[in-house]
Amino acid sequence: MNEKKLTSASGIPYTDHEDTKGVGPRGPLLLEDFILHEKLAHFNRERIPERIVHAKGSGAFGTFTVTHDITKYTKAKLFSEVGKQTRILFRFSTVAGERGSADTERDPRGFAMKYYTEDGNWDLVGNNTPIFFIKDAKKFPDFIHTQKRDPFTNCKSATAVWDFWSLCPESLHQVLFVMSDRGTPVGYRHMHGYGSHTFSLINNENEKVWVKFHLRTEQGIKNFTGAEANQMKSVDSDFAQRDLLEAIEKGAFPRWKMYIQVMTLEEAKTHPFNPFDVTKTWSQQAFPLIEVGVAELNENADNYFAQIEQAAFAPAHIVDGIGFSPDKMLQGRILGYTDAQRYRLGANYEQIPVNRCPFAVNNYQRDGHMRVDGNGGRSANYYPNSFSDVRPDMSYVRPADQLDSNVADWFDRNGEGENDHYSQPGIFFREVLDQTGKEHLIENITSAMSGISGPKREEIINRQLCHFFRADISLGMGVAKGLGMDVASLMDKMPRG
Known part of the structure; x- marks a missing residue:
């Protein structure tokens, strides 16, 4: 077997990995031992900032297979034909705890999905609940502060949690979900997933409908009781991580069926409540589930840090045929998530292999921390220019949105028509x-x-x-x-x- 040379990060072979160069066996160390510097400096930086929310998580790769034709609603290429397969990465998580927290805490579960499509990466970033605690992103930092550690005691505070919820009646729907046994699912394989927000689909005729995405587990719903969840904390705080990884290693690949609910633009205008309010669900009787395909996770990450911890998801990442909606929480997340990833991983986080689109990426972005793709070489870094062949493809122009109002104001989230929280x-x-x-x-x-x-x-x-x-x-x-x-x-x- 050919042995590999031990080298520094710059590829320089060296021999003294365990002993530092010094003055005699009992003398001081020498500053010139750059391997000592490299090892300690890299060690000090091994922990990138953990996610502000959803810090503790698990993930795996797999495939999404289209089983039903929805091309009358969308021109998105991943849904273009029955049988089409797309590579996926799913990451599941708790919300409030740090990376070392227990997997069975009472909490919503993040359900983040990355679809590696030929039109770019589509990130559907949701939860295991179809709703959320708040409906305006301006309240999000305050909400998360109540879920984290108290600035005085440095402990979690039930007082802060319930004080905030009691002052925000729109939280009640999600509070009941989380306080039920749905707040303590048995791992990640036995829970549904939701895009939660209202999105839009656009077809080849540029016709638009509003849509909600559902992923329903084929493993069956299983929840811990509160007592069982607390017991599991002391038995295995990494229960959900271990359960997902071991199931995939054994070939028991977890699967979820994707469904959509569809609402026309006209139906939205006459709907009895705001259909873009993420604290509410759409009736499945009025807007039945339409089957789309099957997601299967069949490949564990070879390296957790490289492929799961560095994975970056953002609701801003939509592809041709899928669009946004006036959902105020979604609008805020479009900004917040990409900004969080740039803070956590750097301006060029989408060049990290797990985040990189496997198809063509062409733009005029240059420089920045950890640029690793050649930085455009000699090509022009501005547009328009006379030298580059990178041009906008006008076939991807999105249809204009018809707005219902020309009034810009701070609208009361609990105003008339928005205040049925019960x-x-x-x-x-x-x-x-x-x-x-x-x-x-x-x-x-x-x-x-x-x-x-x-x-x-x-x-x-x-x-x-x-x-x-x-x-x-x-x-x-x-x-x-x-x-x-x-x-x-x-x-x-x-x-x-």
């Missing part, structure tokens, strides 16, 4: 959860709210209970009793109307 949470409690699920939800909420402390404790609890009562009386009663509250007194304090 109907869907009530339906979720009454019609989606079975009796056991309802009991677990109330137990989980009671346990979580018991951690509220401080002089505002009663105020925060009463405010949140008002939201629960508005969604469903029995939900509010159950939580109030679990917290040992005087239910009769609470009912007297409830706002009427």
Whole structure:
């Protein structure tokens, strides 16, 4: 077997990997030992900044196969014909915890998807819930601050969490999802995924429809109870990572069927609530699921850091035939995610192999930290120019959007027509959860709210209970009793109307 020479990062062979050059066996070290510098300097930089959110995650590669024709809705090449396959990378994650946190924490699960298409990489960056806590991206930093560590105690704060949620009634729908057993899925293979936001599809005639993406697990839904999730933290804090990796290694490849819901532009105009509100779902009776294809994960990363930790996803990355919507959270994420990746990985993060489009990439971007693709060589770095053959392809022009208003203002997220925060949470409690699920939800909420402390404790609890009562009386009663509250007194304090 031919042995490989040990070299520095610049390819210079060296021999003393374990011993530093010094003055005698007991003397000081010499500054000239550059291998010492290289090893320590690289070691100090081995940890890139972890993601602000979704820091703890797992991922794998696979294929997406089209099984049903949706070309009447979209000209996106990955959906161009039945049987077409596209390479994919999926990354799953918890949201609030650091990289060393447990996989079974009560939390939404990130469900980020990268499709390596011939028209560029399409990133569908969603969660295992079809909704979210807030509907305006301006509130996102505040929300995440409540999920992270308190600036005084450096511990997680139930007071901050429930104070924020109680002051943001639009959070109630997602709060019920997360506090139910859906907030503690059994790994990543046994949960659904959602694009969550409303997107648009454009066909070859430039006709547009609004769309929501669903991925439904073929492994079946499985959730831990709160007690089981807490027990697993002490048994295996990396449970979900191990479960996904070992399943794929054994050939038990996890699969999800992709579906879409479609709403026409006219239907959106007359819909009883804002269809671009990410705190709400679309009725599957009114807008039935349309099957599209199957995603299968069948290849583990050879190196976690290179292929999963450095993987960068951004909702801004859409391809021809797929578009955005007026969803305010989506609009904010278009900016926020790409900016986060440039901070975390550098301006040229899309040149990292796992993020690089495997097809042609031509532009006039130059320089920047860690430019590794030749930097355009001698070619012109400006446009228009008389020398380069890189030109816009006008066949990719997107159709103009018809806006419903010419008024620019700060619109109240809880204004008239936007303020029904209780109907869907009530339906979720009454019609989606079975009796056991309802009991677990109330137990989980009671346990979580018991951690509220401080002089505002009663105020925060009463405010949140008002939201629960508005969604469903029995939900509010159950939580109030679990917290040992005087239910009769609470009912007297409830706002009427």
